[in-house]
Amino acid sequence: LVVTNSCGSDTTTCTLPPNFSYGDNTLAQSLVLFPNPAKDQVKVSFDAQATEMTLRVLDLSGKEIMTEEHDNLNGKVDFMINVGNLADGVYMIEVSNGELKAVKRLIKQ
Numbered sequence: 001l002v003v004t005n006s007c008g009s010d011t012t013t014c015t016l017p018p019n020f021s022y023g024d025n026t027l028a029q030s031l032v033l034f035p036n037p038a039k040d041q042v043k044v045s046f047d048a049q050a051t052e053m054t055l056r057v058l059d060l061s062g063k064e065i066m067t068e069e070h071d072n073l074n075g076k077v078d079f080m081i082n083v084g085n086l087a088d089g090v091y092m093i094e095v096s097n098g099e100l101k102a103v104k105r106l107i108k109q
Contacts, residue, residue, distance in 0.1 A: 001014070030047040030094035031046045038106060047087075048076070050100075052053055052098070053069075054095070054097075
């Protein structure tokens with residue numbers, strides 16, 4: 001990556017794993033939050049590629065607000081999370097299964 005402005009330019013390099021492909025993240029491609037914006041409950045839906053996963057709710061500063069562990073997953077996963085006790089604002093919902101991670105923005109009204 002090369003960034004240039006009136007003060008000059010700077011270069012940085014990041015090495016990705018040999019078989020890395022954003023398109024291979026089926027978790028990120030399948031993650032859906034509904035309704036969004038939400039008031040009390042949010043349905044989290046995704047295609048499980050592993051039997052265990054972690055769901056975290058983060059505020060915009062990255063502070064963890066809530067975390068849930070789920071196991072015995074197989075195929076399409078749908079469950080509800082309660083966001084009624086959260087203050088109105090924007091949150092990030094992060095779902096990870098160890099190898100894959102997906103993040104979606106949630107608006108709480």
